[in-house]
Amino acid sequence: MRYISTRGQAPALSFEDVVLTGMASDGGLYVPEQIPQLSRDDLAAMAGLSYAEIAFQVMKPFVNGEIDDDTFRQIVTEAYATFSHDAVVPLNQLDANHFLLELFHGPTLAFKDVALQLLGRLLDHFLQKRGERAVIMGATSGDTGSAAIEGCRHCDNLDIFILHPHNRVSEVQRRQMTSVLADNVFNVAIEGNFDDAQAMVKASFADQAFLNGTRLVAVNSINWARIMAQIVYYVAAGVALGAPHRQVSFCVPSANFGNVFAGYMAYRMGLPVKQFIIATNANDILHRTLAANDFSKQALKETLAPSMDIVVSSNFERLLFEAYGRDGQAVSELLERFQAEPTALGEAPLERLRSLFASHSVDDATILEVIREAHHRTKELLDPHTATGYRAAERARADVETPMITLATAHPAKFAEAVVKAGFPGVPLPPHMDDLLEREERYSVLPAELDKVQAFVADNRR
Numbered sequence: 123m124r125y126i127s128t129r130g131q132a133p134a135l136s137f138e139d140v141v142l143t144g145m146a147s148d149g150g151l152y153v154p155e156q157i158p159q160l161s162r163d164d165l166a167a168m169a170g171l172s173y174a175e176i177a178f179q180v181m182k183p184f185v186n187g188e189i190d191d192d193t194f195r196q197i198v199t200e201a202y203a204t205f206s207h208d209a210v211v212p213l214n215q216l217d218a219n220h221f222l223l224e225l226f227h228g229p230t231l232a233f234k235d236v237a238l239q240l241l242g243r244l245l246d247h248f249l250q251k252r253g254e255r256a257v258i259m260g261a262t263s264g265d266t267g268s269a270a271i272e273g274c275r276h277c278d279n280l281d282i283f284i285l286h287p288h289n290r291v292s293e294v295q296r297r298q299m300t301s302v303l304a305d306n307v308f309n310v311a312i313e314g315n316f317d318d319a320q321a322m323v324k325a326s327f328a329d330q331a332f333l334n335g336t337r338l339v340a341v342n343s344i345n346w347a348r349i350m351a352q353i354v355y356y357v358a359a360g361v362a363l364g365a366p367h368r369q370v371s372f373c374v375p376s377a378n379f380g381n382v383f384a385g386y387m388a389y390r391m392g393l394p395v396k397q398f399i400i401a402t403n404a405n406d407i408l409h410r411t412l413a414a415n416d417f418s419k420q421a422l423k424e425t426l427a428p429s430m431d432i433v434v435s436s437n438f439e440r441l442l443f444e445a446y447g448r449d450g451q452a453v454s455e456l457l458e459r460f461q462a463e464p465t466a467l468g469e470a471p472l473e474r475l476r477s478l479f480a481s482h483s484v485d486d487a488t489i490l491e492v493i494r495e496a497h498h499r500t501k502e503l504l505d506p507h508t509a510t511g512y513r514a515a516e517r518a519r520a521d522v523e524t525p526m527i528t529l530a531t532a533h534p535a536k537f538a539e540a541v542v543k544a545g546f547p548g549v550p551l552p553p554h555m556d557d558l559l560e561r562e563e564r565y566s567v568l569p570a571e572l573d574k575v576q577a578f579v580a581d582n583r584r
């Protein structure tokens with residue numbers, strides 16, 4: 123198994139290289155050259171297995187023997203032992219045929235833990251094997267930096283530097299990052315806004331001379347290993363609800379499209395899926411593209427579901443590659459046009475997508491209404507991201523006979539502000555985190571100056 127670029131120009135890579143690389147040199151994203159298949163018997167035999175064992179079986183063909191089975195099984199087991207629920211990602215039945223797949227029982231209370239707990243350990247494994255060290259740099263507006271930090275805190279061969287805008291991150295989100303006191307974790311509060319922080323990270327990737335040859339690694343959502351880890355919960359949930367003997371549908375609160383693309387991979391591997399519903403907030407490029415063939419950028423809107431605030435859905439390129447029959451040249455041309463001006467997909471690729479995907483966009487006022495309505499009906503308190511999914515599942519589902527699985531991407535305590543706005547008194551943190559506001563914090567405050575930030579990274583890496 124090798125990995126090829128969606129733009130067809132960059133060299134094919136091994137699994138190890140793809141984990142360490144991120145974006146392809148031609149500007150594309152890596153995807154597996156062949157899609158491994160799970161037979162009906164393979165799926166049937168997964169019924170009743172632990173999440174870690176299903177994870178091992180689903181991911182093994184992608185790893186392609188580059189990690190021996192015992193070691194890989196141990197990496198997977200350790201990654202998912204950090205979750206506070208024995209089922210790792212439990213299904214919660216809301217009504218006769220609508221389920222929530224709770225992806226928020228990891229260390230930072232959002233679904234990104236599923237991928238990052240694995241990715242940190244995979245990076246550490248390959249670096250150890252090579253006798254190398256690496257530096258991770260990332261910028262966060264608050265919500266996702268903590269998942270990267272938690273994923274790397276135990277990694278001996280990695281140092282992680284996460285930049286956040288000083289005094290512009292909620293207290294819970296800041297403390298989720300800054301109370302991790304591990305020697306390889308560096309939180310940097312930038313005297314500027316999120317864009318300043320992100321610009322400095324981008325500039326550092328573009329010119330890595332300040333690290334004197336040490337590898338700089340990105341753990342953002344285009345890393346193939348993150349998609350791979352997310353395929354697992356689609357398979358596990360499908361099997362739990364009767365696959366391969368019956369079909370299921372999924373509704374996915376979406377932004378960069380990494381999560382729902384993983385679902386699509388599970389489908390291509392053989393999971394019987396009737397429909398994928400893409401839920402967006404007011405940043406609705408995915409919905410506009412599918413519903414109106416309007417593939418264009420619009421200005422960023424700040425919403426109550428901030429982890430879905432995007433202008434461009436980077437992983438959508440991976441689905442386009444499939445919709446265009448794996449024609450890297452066609453994908454390249456389409457995306458070059460898209461960067462320059464509003465554009466549209468070809469009719470045939472769009473029809474292919476519409477046969478499997480539906481979409482629905484949910485604005486802020488509706489998010490608040492849904493949080494109230496879902497609580498009234500089901501007694502569940504939804505976080506604002508999951509609320510977009512709950513509404514989209516109701517509005518866009520093809521039928522009511524097929525079980526609908528809405529992905530609950532965050533715990534409501536992580537986005538308590540929206541829940542309070544919806545009229546609830548607040549949301550307590552889960553028991554294992556209830557002392558978060560008393561924990562010791564450590565972070566450095568730096569001006570928004572590239573040379574100061576790079577000097578800090580160069581001096582503090584181990």
Ligand SMILES: *Cc1c(COP(=O)(O)O)cnc(C)c1O
Pocket residue numbers: 232233234265266343375376377378379380381382429430507531532
């Ligand atoms: C990142 C995130 C999303 C969006 O996921 P994508 O893979 O970018 O589509 C949705 N909800 C929450 C809570 C997230 O953190």
